[in-house]
Amino acid sequence: MAERMLHRAGVFGSYQGNLYRVLGGRKSVRVTLALIEDGDPVPSDLQPDPNAPGRAFFAGPEQLDSWYRTRWTFRWRDQPFDAVGSSEGRIGGWYAGREWWLIEDHLERMEASAWMGTFPLDEVTDLTEHREDLMAAWKEEHDR
Structure with a gap:
């Protein structure tokens, strides 16, 4: 399961x-x-x-x-993300910063100005729930 x-x-x-x-x-x-x-x-x-x-x-x-109502935020390599969910040791999120070029090799462009990434959960920091x-x-x- x-x-x-x-x-x-x-x-x-x-x-x-x-x-x-x-x-x-x-x-x-x-x-x-x-x-x-x-x-x-x-x-x-x-x-x-x-x-x-x-x-x-x-x-x-x-x-x-x-x-x-809840939402989660986190940082990966000191860059901010809005989480979409995590499972099996990985977390995905929409990039919420302005310096996407610093980590663009790890992001997928979804729209003109929207980027998403998936990362190992043990590499993220500041995982925070906003409820x-x-x-x-x-x-x-x-x-x-």
Whole structure:
């Protein structure tokens, strides 16, 4: 079995101790929990989304254990990146600096001004999560 991908950006929530991608905003009375990877546990007590049965399920925000937006940043050879995910000892990311020519041999040009690279995880520094607590904001807006 492949290692689970870590260090991803997105909106996530936990339900009964399992992590899911969350679709829906803070003003929603119902959100959709989507499986992140094949083999993730299916929440049997939630109503399936008819557009994606077996992969997405409806829940009230108050049913979630946590709900947050996250992104990860890191440095490789002192150059900044926004992470897209890591697995099997490697991490990928969009180059976030202005001196791409210093490391261009290690980057793939995706668009005119967008570069991406994949590097050994043990070579990166300053791997940092930037997290916004959406559950706290939802509770405040809904007096919970």
